[in-house]
Amino acid sequence: MTSDRRAAPAHTTGGKLSEELFERARLVFPGGITRATVERDPFPVFADFGEGAYLTDVDGRRFLDLNNNFTTLIHGHGFSPVVEATAAALRRGTCFANPMKHEIELAELLVDRIPAVEKIRFVTSGTDAIMFAIKAARAATGRTAVARLAGAYHGAYDWAEAGQTTAAGMPVSSFTGTPSYVLDDVIVIDFNNVADLKLKVEENAHRLAALLIDPMPSRAGLMQPLPEFLETANLLAKKHGVVLIADEVLNLRQGFHGASHRYGLEPDLITMGKIIGGGFPIGAVGGRAEIMNLFASHNGVAGLPQGGTFAANPVSMMAGKVAMEALTRATFERLEELGDRVRGGLASRIAHHDAAFFVTGAASLFRIHVSSTASSSSQHEHAVSDDAKTLSRLHRHFAAHGIILPRGAAASLSTPMSEADADQIISVFDDFLASDSNKAGEAA
Ligand SMILES: Cc1ncc(COP(=O)(O)O)c(C=O)c1O
Known part of the structure; x- marks a missing residue:
């Protein structure tokens, strides 16, 4: 993890201005949102603008965006x-x-x-x-x-x-x-x-x-x-x-x-x-x-x-x-290598900490699963039994370290992401696993 990112103020999932916008949104949208898939914890992060692999929210906080509008933005924001x-x-x-x-x-x-x-x-x-x-x-x-x-x-x-x-x-x-x-x-x-x-x-x-x-x-x-x-x-x-x-x-x-x-x-x-x-x-x-x-x-x-x-x-x-x-064969190959780097890095951290998680995905996509309830032998099956509380903590931990990690859906890489971004994802996950209180299966 780079020192400047460590020094950044801790993010919660949504800041003060996001909270205020959500209050306004609740007056005009059922549930305060205009599509069911918008993540709230307890309110959404309102985006201000996007630039390459990063999204800046209305509170001025910058996140590495692994949602990419549900995997759409393969070239990131503002290509x-x-x-x-x-x-x-x-x-x-x-x-x-x-x-x-x-x-x-x-x-x-x-x-x-x-x-x-x-x-x-x-x-x-x-x-x-x-x-x-x-x-x-x-x-x-x-x-x-x-x-x-x-x-x-x-x-x-x-x-x-x-x-x-x-x-x-x-x-x-x-x-x-x-x-x-x-x-x-x-x-x-x-x-x-x-x-x-x-x-x-x-x-x-x-x-x-x-x-x-x-x-x-x-x-x-x-x-x-x-x-x-x-x-x-x-x-x-x-x-x-x-x-x-x-x-x-x-x-x-x-x-x-x-x-x-x-x-x-x-x-x-x-x-x-x-x-x-x-x-x-x-x-x-x-x-x-x-x-x-x-x-x-x-x-x-x-x-x-x-x-x-x-x-x-x-x-x-x-x-x-x-x-x-712009998506040439070489671009797909690079995305695949970046994906292998992320999945391999996450898996090696899981093995290192002997943690109850597993990672799935291919090419530029990945998902982190909690395997306390879905055993790793079910990796070929339909993993629906993920521990929601642990996933919530994981999601918040990533947000607190400036990374938007989708919950219950695929995380995706984009062409402007660098090897340093990939390593940052791994490092933030490593921090999560290293903290005993964050180990899977414990109460949130
Ligand atoms: C596999 C798959 N099929 C269909 C859809 C629906 O697409 P849209 O949201 O553009 O209507 C999605 C959206 O996430 C999807 O992931």
């Missing part, structure tokens, strides 16, 4: 090629009912890079992308049900959100009032459980439109997928004519060709979002031309009339193109 390109685009008009050249350029880049993507449609969020992928799967198969992995997050579309939470292996909706017929059409499979995958797909093949798989679901633990699990998914989808959808909204950042290519998943459709918008709202569904062509109209009637007022807006398209162009 100048994107700032310059979008500033120029803004002056020429922010949205039109007409197509523009930029959308073709971003589409060409993605079609070239992502093996499963032959054709593509842009939307404005990952949630939209999942919704349209499921609609395409239904149109292609004439079936309605969706099989998905327990614990995985896929946005808020009814048939994609139900099953993130389960009760006795059955899907539960996170949204009160969801009709029960939605749940009838959602089948939940245990991640990395080949037998469960076979059983559920074979039993339900006649009604399954889609098998929805995030190759490394972050909310379900950011665990390595077992090769045989993904191979089985490939085989079953082909055998039963089920559309295999890879949700790469988050995990596209795992490599130049994306996550399915990296892990051997062979999807019919891929959903994308986050990094492909360069920090602006975006989503995309791409895949086999035969299925994607269902979005085209035939005799003036579109089988899938996907629209969206801001879909393919020129600012998101321009930002995405510039951000993705």
Whole structure:
């Protein structure tokens, strides 16, 4: 840890001005926030501005940002090629009912890079992308049900959100009032459980439109997928004519060709979002031309009339193109090395202190788990039993040392992060483990 950072005033998770803004926000937003995912402890850190790998809050405190707007900002904050390109685009008009050249350029880049993507449609969020992928799967198969992995997050579309939470292996909706017929059409499979995958797909093949798989679901633990699990998914989808959808909204950042290519998943459709918008709202569904062509109209009637007022807006398209162009193979390799350095460093500190934690992730992503309740043998399974109190203390400890560490979700690295930043993450974690009172399993 560098001495200047040690000398910095201790951060709590939110400062005085953040607290004041939260009081105002509570008057206009239910719960004081405008998206459920904003972290509060007990109130959020209100951002003032971002610069590279760092975020400065309204109280003037500077944090290394490992959230990066839920893994979106692979180039960190204010990446100048994107700032310059979008500033120029803004002056020429922010949205039109007409197509523009930029959308073709971003589409060409993605079609070239992502093996499963032959054709593509842009939307404005990952949630939209999942919704349209499921609609395409239904149109292609004439079936309605969706099989998905327990614990995985896929946005808020009814048939994609139900099953993130389960009760006795059955899907539960996170949204009160969801009709029960939605749940009838959602089948939940245990991640990395080949037998469960076979059983559920074979039993339900006649009604399954889609098998929805995030190759490394972050909310379900950011665990390595077992090769045989993904191979089985490939085989079953082909055998039963089920559309295999890879949700790469988050995990596209795992490599130049994306996550399915990296892990051997062979999807019919891929959903994308986050990094492909360069920090602006975006989503995309791409895949086999035969299925994607269902979005085209035939005799003036579109089988899938996907629209969206801001879909393919020129600012998101321009930002995405510039951000993705800057992600060369060498950039991905460097991010991977930085990720290995962080994960390896964290794991070595855990071993050194013989602490009850373990680390998951790949490429530029990582998650720290408490293993007092989720044993390390469950590293291939769905880790939901993390000790919330210990994770809270860990999160506060990182905040107190100037690092924003997401809770219960993937932490992500960005291209402006340095080796010193990586070592700082390890050092702050080491401090946490070194303090006896912070050892896992003790009361908060
Ligand atoms: C894997 C995955 N799918 C879908 C979504 C939904 O994307 P959005 O928040 O852009 O609607 C997310 C968002 O975090 C995600 O991580």
